[in-house]
Amino acid sequence: MRCPFCQYTDNRVLESRSAEAGQSVRRRRECLRCERRFTTYERIEFVPITVIKRDGDRESFDRFKLLRGIVRACEKTGVSSVQLENLVDEIETELQQRAVREVHSYEIGELVLQSLRHLSEVAYIRFASVYRKFQGINDFVNTLHHLRSDGTPDQAELGLTLIDSDQLNGTTNEAILSPSQSPSSRH
Numbered sequence: 559m560r561c562p563f564c565q566y567t568d569n570r571v572l573e574s575r576s577a578e579a580g581q582s583v584r585r586r587r588e589c590l591r592c593e594r595r596f597t598t599y600e601r602i603e604f605v606p607i608t609v610i611k612r613d614g615d616r617e618s619f620d621r622f623k624l625l626r627g628i629v630r631a632c633e634k635t636g637v638s639s640v641q642l643e644n645l646v647d648e649i650e651t652e653l654q655q656r657a658v659r660e661v662h663s664y665e666i667g668e669l670v671l672q673s674l675r676h677l678s679e680v681a682y683i684r685f686a687s688v689y690r691k692f693q694g695i696n697d698f699v700n701t702l703h704h705l706r707s708d709g710t711p712d713q714a715e716l717g718l719t720l721i722d723s724d725q726l727n728g729t730t731n732e733a734i735l736s737p738s739q740s741p742s743s744r745h
């Protein structure tokens with residue numbers, strides 16, 4: 559960081575403190591040449607993330623839209639709203655830390671599924687049913703089978719078509735099961 563007065567590049571930090579409600583660090587510095595003082599702020603880089611939908615369209619990542627889709631899948635599953643907020647926070651943070659500013663909608667869907675499988679089996683199956691556009695009961699059975707064995711179901715193996723993120727927000731919800739119809743309750 560160059561001194562704003564003499565352009566010299568070396569300085570020493572006199573003081574560091576949290577600023578802007580923890581969103582940044584304020585540092586008071588002193589130039590090693592002219593000894594004048596100046597202040598710098600360090601912040602986490604926040605660059606908009608672009609989501610590439612299945613049809614190739616691009617849109618800005620919208621955490622509220624993502625949250626709405628997950629909330630719908632988790633209705634009456636005992637997963638708390640705090641857990642869902644944390645889930646979305648983790649996904650957004652992971653995306654923010656990537657070097658690439660573009661992400662495919664199916665990658666976001668898989669991140670959601672990875673998290674949901676630890677929270678609720680029913681929520682996992684419901685979200686997968688919408689997101690992977692289940693066509694019939696076999697898709698549910700296969701997904702449940704994979705969920706209980708190990709690993710995330712392989713989309714090619716399931717022979718399923720991914721849907722774009724518009725459908726993550728619940729505009730297409732025919733495939734969402736009510737809790738009483740969930741596959742797990744049929745055993």
Ligand SMILES: [Zn+2]
Nearest residue numbers: 561564589592
């Ligand atoms: Zn200076």
